[in-house]
Amino acid sequence: xxxxxxxxxxxxxxxxxGFEVVSKVSSTLHTPLMSGANAIHxxxxxxxxxxxxxxDEAGVLxxxxxxxxxxxxxxxxxFVVTDRMLEMFGAKRPGPPSxxxxxxxxxx
Amino acid sequence: xIPVWAQVCYVVAAVCFILALKxxxxxxxxxRGNLVGAFGAxxxxxxxxxxxxxxxxxxxxxxxxxxxxxGALGARRVAMTAMPQLVALFxxxxxxxxxxxxxxxxxxxxxxxxxxxxxxxDFAWFxxxxxxxxxxxxxxxxxxxxxxxxxxxxxxxxxxxVSFSGSVITFLKLQELMTGRPITFPGGPFVFGGVLVAAxxxxxxxxxxxxxxLAIVLALxxxxxxxxxxxxxxxxxxxxxxxxxxxxxGLAVAAGGYVLxxxxxxxxxxxxxASGTILTRAMAHxxxxxxxxxxxxxxxxxxxxx
Numbered sequence: 001x002x003x004x005x006x007x008x009x010x011x012x013x014x015x016x017x018g019f020e021v022v023s024k025v026s027s028t029l030h031t032p033l034m035s036g037a038n039a040i041h042x043x044x045x046x047x048x049x050x051x052x053x054x055x056d057e058a059g060v061l062x063x064x065x066x067x068x069x070x071x072x073x074x075x076x077x078x079f080v081v082t083d084r085m086l087e088m089f090g091a092k093r094p095g096p097p098s099x100x101x102x103x104x105x106x107x108x
Numbered sequence: 109x110i111p112v113w114a115q116v117c118y119v120v121a122a123v124c125f126i127l128a129l130k131x132x133x134x135x136x137x138x139x140r141g142n143l144v145g146a147f148g149a150x151x152x153x154x155x156x157x158x159x160x161x162x163x164x165x166x167x168x169x170x171x172x173x174x175x176x177x178x179g180a181l182g183a184r185r186v187a188m189t190a191m192p193q194l195v196a197l198f199x200x201x202x203x204x205x206x207x208x209x210x211x212x213x214x215x216x217x218x219x220x221x222x223x224x225x226x227x228x229x230d231f232a233w234f235x236x237x238x239x240x241x242x243x244x245x246x247x248x249x250x251x252x253x254x255x256x257x258x259x260x261x262x263x264x265x266x267x268x269x270v271s272f273s274g275s276v277i278t279f280l281k282l283q284e285l286m287t288g289r290p291i292t293f294p295g296g297p298f299v300f301g302g303v304l305v306a307a308x309x310x311x312x313x314x315x316x317x318x319x320x321x322l323a324i325v326l327a328l329x330x331x332x333x334x335x336x337x338x339x340x341x342x343x344x345x346x347x348x349x350x351x352x353x354x355x356x357x358g359l360a361v362a363a364g365g366y367v368l369x370x371x372x373x374x375x376x377x378x379x380x381x382a383s384g385t386i387l388t389r390a391m392a393h394x395x396x397x398x399x400x401x402x403x404x405x406x407x408x409x410x411x412x413x414x
Contacts, residue, residue, distance in 0.1 A: 011362065022387055038202070041354070050160055065167055068175065071175065071205035076180050077178070084183060
């Protein structure tokens with residue numbers, strides 16, 4: 001039971017960290033940030049591996065392996081596609097934010 | 109219980125994820141932030157293989173290789189303009205993975221405790237109708253898993269499914285495999301409301317009985333809810349819905365972490381759930397719209413046609 005409360009505590013604190021950590025995101029980075037966050041939840045791979053590692057029936061193992069493939073797609077694909085987005089981003093605007101971006105942020 | 113050193117590594121991975129989100133919030137640090145996140149994920153996965161007693165190792169490594177090659181190739185080859193729908197697809201499969209993990213976790217004590225009494229052996233999954241369980245078996249099941257875990261399992265199965273099917277619809281819309289215009293039908297809001305009520309009822313029933321069959325039905329209802337959620341959204345608003353579904357997947361992963369008593373999954377999922385919610389609001393705000401008008405605007409005639 002105390003284990004449950006400990007996990008609940010971690011959950012509540014993580015909610016506040018999550019709110020706080022992206023509170024100042026600039027609007028040009030909305031899509032890469034979404035993509036990066038998307039990659040992070042691909043860490044469900046850890047859960048899929050644990051479940052697949054304890055599977056002792058063929059049917060369960062097959063479903064668990066599907067979960068492993070899906071989670072890895074999410075994790076690896078997510079980080080790679082985010083990197084590609086940011087690569088494009090860096091090439092396009094090496095300097096400080098353009099006037100267009102600044103205007104957009106003022107409007108927001 | 110996993111070793112202390114592994115739990116410490118999980119803390120390091122969690123910090124990497126926080127730094128990744130922080131880094132991604134600013135143009136100068138964005139790319140480094142993403143790499144820090146990738147490092148954290150790699151660390152977490154490697155530690156899991158070492159710290160847990162993982163069987164079926166060959167099969168699992170093969171599955172990881174398939175997913176990694178597929179994901180990397182897809183992400184490398186996709187056209188720049190098609191990136192948003194690829195992100196939607198990755199988000200969807202993540203949600204699907206979370207739902208499957210929850211269903212499998214639920215079937216674990218079911219196979220151990222109830223299998224013999226149904227006599228279906230390998231097919232226990234399909235024989236576990238609520239009527240098949242005696243009172244004592246149900247209470248034993250709920251006792252093994254605990255109400256908190258059962259609630260989290262039902263939540264993951266439902267929300268993971270919503271995210272999966274919703275993401276598939278956003279992919280189809282952005283890829284122009286279906287119309288980008290809002291799709292509404294008479295009584296749509298009532299059908300959606302009915303599906304939500306059904307999901308809630310099924311969720312409570314699943315928690316009360318610990319039945320795998322009910323959880324599978326719950327996941328199927330979740331698939332329907334995801335489709336109904338995204339259909340009325342216009343093409344121009346789809347990226348904001350992807351962000352919302354991204355936050356959903358995060359919460360599903362967090363609940364999955366609770367079920368598996370894995371603090372890293374809990375922290376990572378919650379971070380994505382919380383930051384994704386803020387991001388969704390910020391994206392809607394940048395377009396001068398509110399999240400509720402995007403989701404339900406089509407019913408009032410206010411959604412963008414895309």
